[in-house]
Amino acid sequence: MKKSLFILTCLASMMLMGSSLRAQVVTVTLNPGWNWISYTNTVVMEIDEALGDFVPMEGDRIQSRCSNSIYIRGHWIGSVNHFVPGWGYKYFSTRTEDIEFFFTQAFSTSVTTATPTNVTNVSAEVGGTVSVIEGGQVFLRGVCWDSTPNPDFNSNHTSDDLGIGSFTSTLEDLDPNTIYYVRAYAVSNVGIVYGDEVSFITVNGNNTGGHSYVDLGLPSGLLWATCNVGATAPEEFGDYFAWGETQPKAVYNWNTYQYCNGSHSNLTKYCTNPCYGNGGFTDDLNTLLPGDDAASANWGNDWRMPTKAEWQELYQNTTHIWTTRNGVNGRLFIASNGNSLFLPAAGYGLENRLMGVNIYGRYWSSSLNEVTPYYSWNFIFGWSNCQMDNYCRYGGQSVRAVRSSSKTN
DSSP states (O other), X not given: OOOOOOOOGGGSOEEETTEEEEEEEEEEEEOSEEEEEEOOOSSOEEHHHHHTTOOOOTTOEEEOSSOEEEEETTEEEESOOEEOTTOEEEXXXXXXXXXXXXXXXXXXXXXXXXXXXXXXXXXXXXXXXXXXXXXXXXXXXXXXXXXXXXXXXXXXXXXXXXXXXXXXXXXXXXXXXXXXXXXXXXXXXXXXXXXXXXXXXXXXXXXXXXXXXXXXXXXXXXXEESSOTTOSSTTOOOOOBOTTOOSOOSOBSTTTOTTBSSSTTOBOSSOOOTXXXXXXXXXXXXXXXXXXXXXXXXXXXXXXXXXXXXXHHHHHTSEEEEEEXXXXXXXXXXXXXXXXXXXXXXXXXXXXXXXXXXXXXXEEEEEEOSSXXXXXXXXXXXXXXXXXXXXXXXXXXXXXXXXXXXXXX
């Protein structure tokens, strides 16, 4: 008995947005005359596509529940044009001997990459999620990582375990102050499938009180924290503070502001102009005291909010670009010594909502506007510019801490 094998050409994997499809071979034997066949694919396919390289003979017929088609002059003529998953069909073979052909079975594997967490100067936690449908199998999963974009299985990679669901990998022995690119992967019966690429920057090896900082080689020697107060990673927004207040809150307006009596013209602290003090009050304080400084109050006295002049020093002594990190927009400040600082565009708190998230950033300084003391100086930026500006003290803004180089351990 002579048999012919027809191998479908769709065995190669297809990759698209973290998902992959690949065909597996399912053998169907046709005897002369009528045969019952079960269409085992998981998607609707045209007859010719489902049969692949198999060439029917003149006069072959297919019947479904209530329709039929016949093969004449290289085409199927009739009302059966597609195979439907789960349906049974009758196939009449005009051959005088048995013949084999192959349907294709499409399995799908999907991989997503998780946002890196717990990033230090030498390590980070990464991972992802793997899912499959219709009986797919995962033989190995992990993450690929490198200091250049698009890492793959030939790059550094972890080998965690098999199966589906979420997983976490710990990367160790990393270099400080370095950008790393990560993609989760899965080795399954469709081949190697990758998730989207994410990135993170290891801290520069300096850490005090559990908070890391970067030395940008500034003239003052000032050291800048690598993340906002209330955040654990550079791209996290962190907390929002009114100027002079040390805890975030739900509503930001003059009625909830700590150092006024209900309005901007009734200030009770940090007032250099009697026109705006409560009952003509002034105290001539123009810089936040440690107890009113959100950085000092939350991170300890070695840390504080930068002054207006220190924000200007950062701006004038770095190259700054608008960029995106792990889906978060912000400004990257690159120093001549190669170190860098990322500020996320966290927006700001107004009344009971956040405004401008991922569009621009507003960061408090510790400096009061002495002419109109209901304003304080803040550093603002968007995609096209950076500058010092004034804003009402009640507004909820981000805080990026600084410390003196003489206080480092």
